[in-house]
Amino acid sequence: MKIISDRENLFNALQVVQRAVSVKNPLPILSGIKFEAEDDRLFLTATDLEMGIRCSITAEVLQPGAAVLPARYITELIRKLPDQPFLIESDQDTGHVTIRYASSEASMNCFQADEYPEFPVPEGKIEFTVPADTVREVIRQVIFAVGSDENRPVFTGVLFEVREGQVQVVATDTHRLAWRKFDLEERISGADINLIIPGRSLNELARIAGGQDGRVKVTAAESQVLFTVGETSLITRLIGGNFPNYRQVIPQEFVSRIRAKTKDLAEATERASLLSKDGAPAVRLDAGGNVMVVTANSEVGRVREELAVQQEGEPVQIAFNARYLSDVLKVVGSEEIDIEFTGPLSPGVIRPVGSTDYLSLLLPVRLRD
Amino acid sequence: MKIISDRENLFNALQVVQRAVSVKNPLPILSGIKFEAEDDRLFLTATDLEMGIRCSITAEVLQPGAAVLPARYITELIRKLPDQPFLIESDQDTGHVTIRYASSEASMNCFQADEYPEFPVPEGKIEFTVPADTVREVIRQVIFAVGSDENRPVFTGVLFEVREGQVQVVATDTHRLAWRKFDLEERISGADINLIIPGRSLNELARIAGGQDGRVKVTAAESQVLFTVGETSLITRLIGGNFPNYRQVIPQEFVSRIRAKTKDLAEATERASLLSKDGAPAVRLDAGGNVMVVTANSEVGRVREELAVQQEGEPVQIAFNARYLSDVLKVVGSEEIDIEFTGPLSPGVIRPVGSTDYLSLLLPVRLRD
Numbered sequence: 001m002k003i004i005s006d007r008e009n010l011f012n013a014l015q016v017v018q019r020a021v022s023v024k025n026p027l028p029i030l031s032g033i034k035f036e037a038e039d040d041r042l043f044l045t046a047t048d049l050e051m052g053i054r055c056s057i058t059a060e061v062l063q064p065g066a067a068v069l070p071a072r073y074i075t076e077l078i079r080k081l082p083d084q085p086f087l088i089e090s091d092q093d094t095g096h097v098t099i100r101y102a103s104s105e106a107s108m109n110c111f112q113a114d115e116y117p118e119f120p121v122p123e124g125k126i127e128f129t130v131p132a133d134t135v136r137e138v139i140r141q142v143i144f145a146v147g148s149d150e151n152r153p154v155f156t157g158v159l160f161e162v163r164e165g166q167v168q169v170v171a172t173d174t175h176r177l178a179w180r181k182f183d184l185e186e187r188i189s190g191a192d193i194n195l196i197i198p199g200r201s202l203n204e205l206a207r208i209a210g211g212q213d214g215r216v217k218v219t220a221a222e223s224q225v226l227f228t229v230g231e232t233s234l235i236t237r238l239i240g241g242n243f244p245n246y247r248q249v250i251p252q253e254f255v256s257r258i259r260a261k262t263k264d265l266a267e268a269t270e271r272a273s274l275l276s277k278d279g280a281p282a283v284r285l286d287a288g289g290n291v292m293v294v295t296a297n298s299e300v301g302r303v304r305e306e307l308a309v310q311q312e313g314e315p316v317q318i319a320f321n322a323r324y325l326s327d328v329l330k331v332v333g334s335e336e337i338d339i340e341f342t343g344p345l346s347p348g349v350i351r352p353v354g355s356t357d358y359l360s361l362l363l364p365v366r367l368r369d
Numbered sequence: 370m371k372i373i374s375d376r377e378n379l380f381n382a383l384q385v386v387q388r389a390v391s392v393k394n395p396l397p398i399l400s401g402i403k404f405e406a407e408d409d410r411l412f413l414t415a416t417d418l419e420m421g422i423r424c425s426i427t428a429e430v431l432q433p434g435a436a437v438l439p440a441r442y443i444t445e446l447i448r449k450l451p452d453q454p455f456l457i458e459s460d461q462d463t464g465h466v467t468i469r470y471a472s473s474e475a476s477m478n479c480f481q482a483d484e485y486p487e488f489p490v491p492e493g494k495i496e497f498t499v500p501a502d503t504v505r506e507v508i509r510q511v512i513f514a515v516g517s518d519e520n521r522p523v524f525t526g527v528l529f530e531v532r533e534g535q536v537q538v539v540a541t542d543t544h545r546l547a548w549r550k551f552d553l554e555e556r557i558s559g560a561d562i563n564l565i566i567p568g569r570s571l572n573e574l575a576r577i578a579g580g581q582d583g584r585v586k587v588t589a590a591e592s593q594v595l596f597t598v599g600e601t602s603l604i605t606r607l608i609g610g611n612f613p614n615y616r617q618v619i620p621q622e623f624v625s626r627i628r629a630k631t632k633d634l635a636e637a638t639e640r641a642s643l644l645s646k647d648g649a650p651a652v653r654l655d656a657g658g659n660v661m662v663v664t665a666n667s668e669v670g671r672v673r674e675e676l677a678v679q680q681e682g683e684p685v686q687i688a689f690n691a692r693y694l695s696d697v698l699k700v701v702g703s704e705e706i707d708i709e710f711t712g713p714l715s716p717g718v719i720r721p722v723g724s725t726d727y728l729s730l731l732l733p734v735r736l737r738d
Contacts, residue, residue, distance in 0.1 A: 073643060073669050080640050096670070104637070106644060108670035268473070271449045274442060275475060300442050301465070301477035 001065030001090040001097075003037045005057070007081050013044050013055045014075045016232055019204050021071040022048035029111040032068035033075075035088070035097075036113070037061045045119050046071065051201045051236045052119050053208070065090055066113035067097050077106055119235065122221035126162065126193055128184050129215040132229055137333075138169055139206040141180050141358060144327040146199035147173030157196040157239040159246075162220075164188060170246050171199070176324050177246060177361040178331075195225055196243055201236035208232050250361060251349060254340035256313035258287050259353065262337050265294070266329035268305035272296035273322030275303045281322040282365045285339075288315035296322065318344050319365045328360040370434030370459040370466075372406045374426070376450050382413050382424045383444045385601055388573050390440040391417035398480040401437035402444075404457070404466075405482070406430045414488050415440065420570045420605045421488050422577070434459055435482035436466050446475055488604065491590035495531065495562055497553050498584040501598055506702075507538055508575040510549050510727060513696040515568035516542030526565040526608040528615075531589070533557055539615050540568070545693050546615060546730040564594055565612055570605035577601050619730060620718060623709035625682035627656050628722060631706050634663070635698035637674035641665035642691030644672045650691040651734045654708075657684035665691065687713050688734045697729040 014033065022030040025048055036043040042059040045052065067090040077099065086101040090110065098107040139158075147155030161168040165188075168181045205227050209216055212229045219226040227234045272283045276296035286293045287309060294305040318341060329337070334352030341348055347361045383402065391399040394417055403414040411428040414421065436459040446468065455470040459479065467476040508527075516524035530537040534557075537550045574596050578585055581598045588595040596603045641652045645665035655662045656678060663674040687710060698706070703721030710717050716730045 070669055076643050077640060080636065080643070082636070102675075104640075104672070104674035106640065106670060106672040108644070109668070267449065267451070271446060271473075271475065274445050274449065275477070299478070300439055301475060303473070303475040305473035306471075 001035065001037045001067055001088070002061075002063035003042055003088050004060040004062065004085050005042060005088060006085050007078060007083050009057045010042070010059075011075070011078045013042075013057045014071075014078060016055050016208060017044045017046040017053045018071050018075055019207070020046040020048055020051050020053040020234075025049070029068055029115055030117075031071055032111050032116070033071045034066060034068045034113060034116045035090075036066040038064040045116075047117060047119065047235075049117065050198060051204065051234065053204065054119055054233045054235075056231045065092075068111035068113055068116050069097055069108055070110070073108055120224065122219055122224040122226050122235070125221045126188060127217065127219050128162075128186055128188050129217045130167075130182075130184070132209040132212045132214055132216050134182055135209045135216045135227075136206050138180050138182060139202045139209075141331045141333070142169050142171040142178040143199055143202055143206070144331065145171040145173055145176050145178040145360070149173075153239050154196055154241045154243050156200075157198050157243075158202055159243040160195040160197060162188070162193045162195070164192070170243070172244070172246060175321070175363050176328075177249065178328070178358075179246065179250070179360070180358050182357065193220060194243065195220055196239040196241070197225060198236055198239060201234065205234055208234060249347070250359070251340065251342050251346065254313065254342055254349070256287070256311065256316045256341040258285075258292060258312075258316060258339045258341075259310040259336055260292060260307055260339070262329055262332055262335060264307050265292075265337070266326065268294045268307060269322055269325050269329065272303045272305060273326065275301050276322050280365065282319045283322040283325060284317075284319040284367065286315075286317050287311050292316075313341075316341050317367065318348060319367050320348065320362050321365055324362055328362065332358065332360070370404065370406045370436055370457070371430075371432035372411055372457050373429040373431065373454050374411060374457060375454050376447060376452050378426045379411070379428075380444070380447045382411075382426045383440075383447060385424050385577060386413045386415040386422045387440050387444055388576070389415040389417055389420050389422040389603075394418070398437055398484055399486075400440055401480050401485070402440045403435065403437045403482060403485045404459075405435040407433040414485075416486060416488060416604075418486065419567060420573065420603065422573065423488055423602045423604075425600050434461075437480035437482055437485050438466055438477055439479070442477055489593065491588055491593040491595050491604070494590045495557060496586065496588050497531075497555055497557050498586045499536075499551075499553070501578040501581045501583055501585050503551055504578045504585045504596075505575050507549050507551060508571045508578075510700045510702070511538050511540040511547040512568060512571055512575070513700065514540040514542055514545050514547040514729070518542075522608050523565055523610045523612050525569075526567050526612075527571055528612040529564040529566060531557070531562045531564070533561070539612070541613070541615060544690070544732050545697075546618065547697070547727075548615065548619070548729070549727050551726065562589055563612065564589055565608040565610070566594060567605055567608060570603065574603050577603060618716070619728070620709065620711050620715065623682065623711055623718070625656070625680065625685045625710045627654075627661060627681075627685060627708045627710075628679040628705055629661060629676055629708070631698055631701055631704060633676050634661075634706070635695065637663045637676060638691055638694050638698065641672045641674060642695065644670050645691050649734065651688045652691040652694060653686070653688040653736060655684075655686050656680050661685075682710075685710050686736065687717060688736050689717065689731050690734055693731055697731065701727065701729070 034045040043056045045054045090097045096107045158171045217228040273281045277298045283296045292307045292309040336353040350360045405412040412425045414423045459466045465476045527540045586597040642650045646667045652665045661676045661678045705722040707720045719729045
């Protein structure tokens with residue numbers, strides 16, 4: 001391999017792919033990024049075997065070839081190079097790659113490219129495209145509800161239920177749940193599929209889609225899904241197992257409903273959580289007569305906030321985990337929200353006013369007085 | 370105490386004083402910030418008994434008084450308040466302080482103000498003023514050389530030798546040394562004094578001076594020094610003991626001298642240090658015939674940089690700790706530097722070209738080949 005590249009292009013691409021570099025994998029070669037040069041393009045690939053990211057940039061290819069460079073060192077070196085074209089050359093015999101710039105050079109011991117795991121491209125069982133900004137928004141609205149317990153893998157993923165013209169997206173850690181639906185612009189024939197995608201891969205996808213206009217192409221198979229946006233691809237394994245039947249936990253009725261300004265409640269919750277207990281930061285909501293009182297207390301002190309709301313049905317007395325409530329209010333995306341209650345021990349359902357595409361459900365915490 | 374304040378003023382002042390709040394002091398009251406209201410001003414004080422910061426803002430004082438509020442909670446609460454005036458009121462009987470905003474309120478359990486340690490104001494043995502930007506620059510140019518070994522306290526401080534019209538400032542961790550001198554605009558009569566000021570206090574002073582124009586007033590006594598800039602004061606204890614005689618370790622002659630562009634050498638050193646050993650990041654300098662070669666190597670790879678320099682005297686072969694060399698090059702402040710050598714095992718002396726006010730000395734590391 002022998003190529004001429006420039007700093008900004010290569011550095012940007014390295015930053016994208018290095019997110020898939022494995023920091024704790026016992027396989028040393030996975031600490032590297034695979035460089036492949038052919039046809040005036042340089043392809044960069046990294047994978048931790050669960051997720052892989054591939055990105056390509058234009059480069060002057062003097063000699064095609066491949067090498068696996070230590071991710072941390074090559075990224076930092078390229079960041080610090082002078083802003084002028086430089087040469088990257090691999091030596092098959094020694095296993096070194098040398099970067100030449102001005103009258104200086106750096107060389108690194110590399111891994112053999114043919115020992116690097118293949119970047120598998122799923123045989124497309126189903127394909128569709130989604131605008132990049134929709135991908136970003138959908139992920140943002142559900143990702144906070146993903147669980148972190150590796151012993152219960154389905155909860156560490158997000159369910160995508162693809163049904164012809166529509167996708168329903170659900171995440172839950174069993175204490176809270178976030179649900180979003182969106183329509184596909186293309187009809188997909190005979191293509192019902194459930195994908196449970198690891199939360200971590202979706203975080204990376206949101207980051208990649210964040211820098212892009214245009215559309216994300218989704219190619220899904222039984223055990224993998226490939227996302228392609230611009231010159232970047234992300235492939236991730238799917239989580240096996242059955243996602244719980246989330247429909248049955250979403251209450252269809254309510255005995256009370258409160259309509260509040262999202263920003264007011266978000267700020268009150270933030271302040272209240274300051275003076276709630278560190279380990280179990282509960283805020284209490286008491287609503288009646290179109291006033292909602294938000295309170296929290298701990299050994300440090302107490303907060304009592306009054307908000308103007310619109311209330312329907314019975315008075316409400318309930319408590320939520322303050323952080324969980326904050327998480328929803330940050331992403332709900334509407335000026336006003338409805339919170340529906342069926343009782344102090346039943347989940348509250350938060351919906352944006354003016355949209356039926358989103359909801360989030362929160363289990364209450366027990367009131368102690 | 371009963372006052373009306375506004376968010377921005379109070380939050381800015383809290384951020385300044387909370388830097389002196391003790392996070393690990395066993396005395397619980399030191400986790401608080403003392404509020405004192407009198408004469409249409411609110412005074413805030415924090416101290417960890419080594420260093421204290423005091424700041425005042427205008428406020429509408431409805432009732433004078435004092436209370437010690439938990440630093441972490443009051444700062445975060447004020448940060449999150451709506452941007453409108455609010456009331457702070459203390460209740461002597463319960464020990465609570467209540468903050469009222471809009472139709473909401475937060476109250477906190479506070480410490481008794483009369484149990485808070487006094488903020489001592491040194492009897493001025495000597496007083497002078499220095500422009501705030503000089504204070505910032507001087508601290509920045511020497512602070513990196515301060516040691517961190519608490520068993521050798523004088524090295525954790527910076528020596529200020531005040532001699533009538535001039536101050537010499539020195540820091541060393543015994544591996545490197547930084548020296549700076551500056552002239553005072555006022556003559557101080559009969560006022561020779563040596564102050565060893567804790568590095569941590571100087572870091573805070575630089576931060577405080579950073580936001581200010583004008584001058585810093587210095588009031589020094591035997592065991593304490595007080596800095597006042599604008600509405601903020603910082604008091605710090607001095608470190609006892611004798612600072613080593615630094616003059617005798619600064620070589621007065623050299624056998625070789627290299628003149629290099631600061632930026633070129635800084636960037637080469639940064640890149641080289643990437644591929645130097647993690648624990649002992651050495652870069653080697655080889656100069657002869659107006660070219661200097663900077664090299665480093667580790668198990669990961671090697672860097673070889675060539676720089677155009679002007680060389681006087683014998684060829685040079687020497688190695689320095691890469692991080693120490695980088696530290697100096699970041700603060701030396703001139704486009705070009707001279708490095709003076711007296712041999713591969715003797716310290717190198719780095720001086721800005723065009724100024725005799727600064728130097729830094731670096732012990733070499735042993736070359737292994």
